[in-house]
Amino acid sequence: MLKIDIEKCIGCGECEEVCSFGAITVEDEKAKVDPGLCTLCGTCVDTCPEGALEIEAEEKEAKDLSKWKGVWVVSETRADGFAPVTFELLGKARELGDRLSVDVTALLLGSGVKEMAQELIQRGADRVIVVDHPELSDFVDEAYSKIVAHLAEKERPEIIIAGATARGRAFVPQVATMLETGLTADCTGLEIEEDSRNLLQTRPAFGGNLMATIICDDRRPQMATVRPHVLKAMEPDKERDGEIIDFEPSPELLKHRVRVVESVVEEVEGPGLTEADIIVTAGRGLEQKENLHLVEDLAKCLDAGVGATRAITDAGWISSSHQIGQTGATVAPKLYIACGVSGAIQHLVGMQGSEIIVAINKDKDAPIFDVATYAIVADVKDILPALIKKVCKERGIDV
Numbered sequence: 001m002l003k004i005d006i007e008k009c010i011g012c013g014e015c016e017e018v019c020s021f022g023a024i025t026v027e028d029e030k031a032k033v034d035p036g037l038c039t040l041c042g043t044c045v046d047t048c049p050e051g052a053l054e055i056e057a058e059e060k061e062a063k064d065l066s067k068w069k070g071v072w073v074v075s076e077t078r079a080d081g082f083a084p085v086t087f088e089l090l091g092k093a094r095e096l097g098d099r100l101s102v103d104v105t106a107l108l109l110g111s112g113v114k115e116m117a118q119e120l121i122q123r124g125a126d127r128v129i130v131v132d133h134p135e136l137s138d139f140v141d142e143a144y145s146k147i148v149a150h151l152a153e154k155e156r157p158e159i160i161i162a163g164a165t166a167r168g169r170a171f172v173p174q175v176a177t178m179l180e181t182g183l184t185a186d187c188t189g190l191e192i193e194e195d196s197r198n199l200l201q202t203r204p205a206f207g208g209n210l211m212a213t214i215i216c217d218d219r220r221p222q223m224a225t226v227r228p229h230v231l232k233a234m235e236p237d238k239e240r241d242g243e244i245i246d247f248e249p250s251p252e253l254l255k256h257r258v259r260v261v262e263s264v265v266e267e268v269e270g271p272g273l274t275e276a277d278i279i280v281t282a283g284r285g286l287e288q289k290e291n292l293h294l295v296e297d298l299a300k301c302l303d304a305g306v307g308a309t310r311a312i313t314d315a316g317w318i319s320s321s322h323q324i325g326q327t328g329a330t331v332a333p334k335l336y337i338a339c340g341v342s343g344a345i346q347h348l349v350g351m352q353g354s355e356i357i358v359a360i361n362k363d364k365d366a367p368i369f370d371v372a373t374y375a376i377v378a379d380v381k382d383i384l385p386a387l388i389k390k391v392c393k394e395r396g397i398d399v
């Protein structure tokens with residue numbers, strides 16, 4: 001906090017003048033600080049001619065890290081079962097749990113979800129904590145974060161991981177704030193440093209130009225959200241045994257300020273990006289919006305999803321729900337066809353896990369060719385019509 005030495009303060013007002021946050025006022029020739037407005041930026045401290053101001057570090061109670069044990073996964077359900085990222089997280093949690101010699105616990109929140117718990121055990125969990133309540137039939141971040149934070153405070157896991165999905169992004173930061181710990185969002189890799197038990201959390205940084213590995217070495221739990229499709233799920237093992245624990249949330253934990261009026265499922269033509277086995281992606285090399293149909297037609301022939309680079313979503317050629325990359329979706333289809341895509345790092349981080357990558361670009365030095373399985377150095381306006389003709393003819397499809 002900002003401390004003012006009243007003996008030294010001469011009420012000159014220089015601190016009031018330089019404070020951009022209106023946190024300091026001079027009354028009766030003495031400076032006064034409003035802690036609610038002060039951001040501890042330190043500008044006033046440097047300005048004060050009398051050295052009357054000082055920022056005092058708050059002594060935080062050091063946590064006894066050894067009291068926190070176990071790896072937790074926050075599962076995510078949909079109308080038709082678990083979101084695939086849940087199984088991907090469990091696969092990694094199993095590996096981390098084995099290296100740390102601790103249990104893996106999955107949290108299952110929702111209404112009418114209890115019978116799904118066994119599937120989490122088959123996918124790697126040793127224990128499942130089920131919070132099954134009618135009040136949780138709609139996802140509401142406030143209730144979810146209070147329940148998860150309450151359980152974590154009670155049971156003290158050393159690691160909590162969740163999907164970097166719309167849900168995870170909405171409530172996991174709130175859990176981290178409640179638990180006064182760190183959170184690394186949008187990780188693309190997780191490893192363990194065995195001696196310290198620190199979780200090594202890797203994610204793109206500085207606009208995707210480098211990968212940063214982040215640790216949270218003085219707080220617990222260590223929290224991370226992980227992008228779908230970057231971790232490998234375990235095959236289900238029907239023989240695995242585990243414990244299913246019911247937790248009845250108190251009315252206080254269920255209380256929230258949101259009323260869900262309606263849930264609307266977005267209608268997408270063709271397979272959704274994250275489920276598609278094949279994706280055909282459009283880049284600025286298509287040259288103009290009128291040529292976008294070439295990618296859409298090929299996608300239709302192949303029953304593929306349509307992807308896009310940020311260059312063309314920003315240009316308004318197609319909606320941002322098609323964007324692949326650092327600020328879009330992460331995908332890993334069997335076949336990825338990049339049409340007129342340069343291969344900027346921010347795009348590559350979202351698609352380089354694809355099994356086979358075919359790139360069409362007229363520049364033979366385009367970076368996309370560094371990750372491509374097959375490179376076609378040509379004009380997309382020549383190649384795509386020829387491909388569409390051949391594929392559609394073979395499959396008997398009219399476009």
Ligand SMILES: Cc1cc2nc3c(=O)[nH]c(=O)nc-3n(C[C@H](O)[C@H](O)[C@H](O)COP(=O)(O)OP(=O)(O)OC[C@H]3O[C@@H](n4cnc5c(N)ncnc54)[C@H](O)[C@@H]3O)c2cc1C
Nearest residue numbers: 283284285309310311325326327328340342347362379380
């Ligand atoms: C913080 C941040 C986040 C970002 N997030 C994303 C993201 O999530 N996803 C994303 O895609 N980008 C993202 N970007 C933008 C990214 O840096 C690139 O600008 C973008 O991916 C480029 O898109 P592009 O390949 O379509 O266009 P360009 O880079 O302009 O490339 C067009 C390519 O087409 C080729 N070409 C031109 N004409 C033809 C033709 N007739 N036939 C064949 N080839 C042709 C050219 O040789 C060139 O290689 C982000 C940037 C920042 C800073």
